[in-house]
Amino acid sequence: MAYKTEKHILSLIVENQPGVLSRIVGLFSGRGFNIESLCVAETAEADISRITLVTLGDMDIIEQIKKQLNKLINVIKVIDLTHRPFVARDMALIKVRARPENRAEILRMVDIFRARVVDVGALFYTVEVIGDLEKIRSLINLLTPMGIKEVARTGTIALPRELKKRSK
Amino acid sequence: MHQSGVDIFLRSLMEEGVDTIFGYPGAAIVDIHHQLIQAPIRHILVRHEQGAVHAADGYARASGGVGVCLVTSGPGATNTVSGIASAYADSIPIVVFTGQVPTALIGNDAFQEVDIVGITRPCTKHNYLVTRIEDLARVIKEAFHLAASGRPGPVLVDLPKNLMQSTAPHTSAAAVDIKSYQPTYHPNVKQLHKVVELIQKAQKPLILAGGGIILSKASQALNRLAHIINAPVTATLMGLGAFPADSPRWLGMIGMHGTYRANMASAACDLMIAVGVRFDDRVTGKIEGFAPHAKIVHIDIDPTSIRKNVPVTVPVVGDCRVTLNRLNRLLQEAGLFWSPDSRESWMAEIETWKQTHQMRYEQADVIKPQYVVEKLHALTDGEAVVTTEVGQNQMWAAQYYHFNQPNCFITSGGLGCMGFGLPAAIGAQLARPDRVVVDIAGDGSIQMNIQEMATAVQYDLPIKVIILNNQYLGMVRQWQELFYHKCYACTKMEHTPDFLKLAEAYGAMGLRATRPEEVVPVLKEGLSIPRTVIMEFMVEPEEKVYPMVPAGAPITEMLLV
Numbered sequence: 001m002a003y004k005t006e007k008h009i010l011s012l013i014v015e016n017q018p019g020v021l022s023r024i025v026g027l028f029s030g031r032g033f034n035i036e037s038l039c040v041a042e043t044a045e046a047d048i049s050r051i052t053l054v055t056l057g058d059m060d061i062i063e064q065i066k067k068q069l070n071k072l073i074n075v076i077k078v079i080d081l082t083h084r085p086f087v088a089r090d091m092a093l094i095k096v097r098a099r100p101e102n103r104a105e106i107l108r109m110v111d112i113f114r115a116r117v118v119d120v121g122a123l124f125y126t127v128e129v130i131g132d133l134e135k136i137r138s139l140i141n142l143l144t145p146m147g148i149k150e151v152a153r154t155g156t157i158a159l160p161r162e163l164k165k166r167s168k
Numbered sequence: 169m170h171q172s173g174v175d176i177f178l179r180s181l182m183e184e185g186v187d188t189i190f191g192y193p194g195a196a197i198v199d200i201h202h203q204l205i206q207a208p209i210r211h212i213l214v215r216h217e218q219g220a221v222h223a224a225d226g227y228a229r230a231s232g233g234v235g236v237c238l239v240t241s242g243p244g245a246t247n248t249v250s251g252i253a254s255a256y257a258d259s260i261p262i263v264v265f266t267g268q269v270p271t272a273l274i275g276n277d278a279f280q281e282v283d284i285v286g287i288t289r290p291c292t293k294h295n296y297l298v299t300r301i302e303d304l305a306r307v308i309k310e311a312f313h314l315a316a317s318g319r320p321g322p323v324l325v326d327l328p329k330n331l332m333q334s335t336a337p338h339t340s341a342a343a344v345d346i347k348s349y350q351p352t353y354h355p356n357v358k359q360l361h362k363v364v365e366l367i368q369k370a371q372k373p374l375i376l377a378g379g380g381i382i383l384s385k386a387s388q389a390l391n392r393l394a395h396i397i398n399a400p401v402t403a404t405l406m407g408l409g410a411f412p413a414d415s416p417r418w419l420g421m422i423g424m425h426g427t428y429r430a431n432m433a434s435a436a437c438d439l440m441i442a443v444g445v446r447f448d449d450r451v452t453g454k455i456e457g458f459a460p461h462a463k464i465v466h467i468d469i470d471p472t473s474i475r476k477n478v479p480v481t482v483p484v485v486g487d488c489r490v491t492l493n494r495l496n497r498l499l500q501e502a503g504l505f506w507s508p509d510s511r512e513s514w515m516a517e518i519e520t521w522k523q524t525h526q527m528r529y530e531q532a533d534v535i536k537p538q539y540v541v542e543k544l545h546a547l548t549d550g551e552a553v554v555t556t557e558v559g560q561n562q563m564w565a566a567q568y569y570h571f572n573q574p575n576c577f578i579t580s581g582g583l584g585c586m587g588f589g590l591p592a593a594i595g596a597q598l599a600r601p602d603r604v605v606v607d608i609a610g611d612g613s614i615q616m617n618i619q620e621m622a623t624a625v626q627y628d629l630p631i632k633v634i635i636l637n638n639q640y641l642g643m644v645r646q647w648q649e650l651f652y653h654k655c656y657a658c659t660k661m662e663h664t665p666d667f668l669k670l671a672e673a674y675g676a677m678g679l680r681a682t683r684p685e686e687v688v689p690v691l692k693e694g695l696s697i698p699r700t701v702i703m704e705f706m707v708e709p710e711e712k713v714y715p716m717v718p719a720g721a722p723i724t725e726m727l728l729v
Contacts (some may be wrong), residue, residue, distance in 0.1 A: 019285065030290050067471045074348060
């Protein structure tokens, strides 16, 4: 049985304890699973963290990944967002060379992408952009000719969408 | 009232019913040992920490309970890793307590400091570093609960020295409540109805029993199922003893060194009911050739085992015993029963395979290792608890000591950890003082934990160590003979100690047989002496384990004698 490889966004609710991240990352490296991106932070409850993990695999591998994650004692819940409505965001900080002749163009692109300039230096602007992965990649591509000094990106964070109507 | 960390530790262990600990003291753990001698807990001083873990493993398997180890930090902790990994691979419930440097020194590269929680994360079911004395009682309670429940496994608890010396108010740990850990014991009945349907349609059903049957004490339920549906039964290495080998339904072990009829039956069956197995590569051979005509029912408490290696028709997550009992009840309530007549053609087919090839070996004027195991079986009435080392000795033990009861075959199945058998025998003998305990060993692997002879003698344990001495690392030599052009690279033991003198040096008894006619007298004498005995058998150096399925081939492609 061959299934096609697909990107899955997994949202893990875990106990906020030392070593939990290491258990999860170790599971992926030890079993040869793939991590595309990973974001970790506390939730509204201090003793619970949410890990948003993007992984690649066919149906069998994804099923095994979810089961193995569920088996970890500190993992409370594994939610696969892939086949349900969800909102997802990535963020990037892009430090781009701001030559006088490019500044207007940079600001125009920042405007079009609903990004923001969050730091202005003598030679560089730092641009903050939030959106999906495609949008961030596009902006980076467009700014590249002007000279990007460095980029910092988060992984994807995501939450399932709520129902639009109240159920009766 | 305030209690020290040591007080809390000892009280917690007594609450768990621990009566035996396998351990080795050291600076970071000595506070516990200091008080342990006054507690009603027996401490078995091993000679190497790996021995402590294997002994705890043997103790757990022979008793059906939880084995406990207590070792120091640093090298004491790292020496436990092979034992822990072996217990993890075989799902054996043990709790390993390691000393740790004081919390203020953690991360400082202190003397005898290692991050044992980090090191053992991938080979424990769970592990803990306890940093607050208030957590100690709860963590110990959780550790025992996790080790023994669900799919069992090893749990490690790292105990910083200052914690043992500090004090906290006396509190009793509440019942374990881990919201993220709720093993599924009770099967989904809808799934079981599907299983009943499959059974009704099947012409050639086969039951495959694994170590899960033994762990969940499901032998009776398994027997009942085999009786109701009148199906033949095979087992994995870990499942030996789960089903009586003297039953006419018994096919022998499946897999790389399985019987001809078991492997052929697995390829021909139209329904395989796999219970408490994980479809290891040594069982399945080439996956595409495994049970190609069968619908597969897979019953296991661990969902990750299901559909990991083999596609499954009906997955059933549940405890083996609970699930089989439920299934048996459903079958009985529906008035379903299969008579021997209804399975006549299927059993006839199996009988043909049995006639085509039986487990056998050529008698010769040198001792055959299989003969030693056969005679051991006869002289112990099949009632011994048998541990093994790893390699040919292990396979001959599995093939020729026909196990009729669970918890009697104790082997490092998943990890294949040489040096397992002797310390495991020590643990098993302590758990079962009423039984003859035998370690079936090779001349190679016995040397990996030979130091535990001193432990056996110190505690007057009458274990019998049978060394099948072929002067080779036999299993690897067999691979070299068959698949590496007979190039015996690094497998000849050019020098081994004189095991008889070694036995005597340890204060044990040593016996040796060099001719076939000496085998029975040596076994009889060795078994009759109520002391630790090494019996060395000088066996045919180039004897091979057959049948053998080459790694990666379908299990029907067996090399036969």
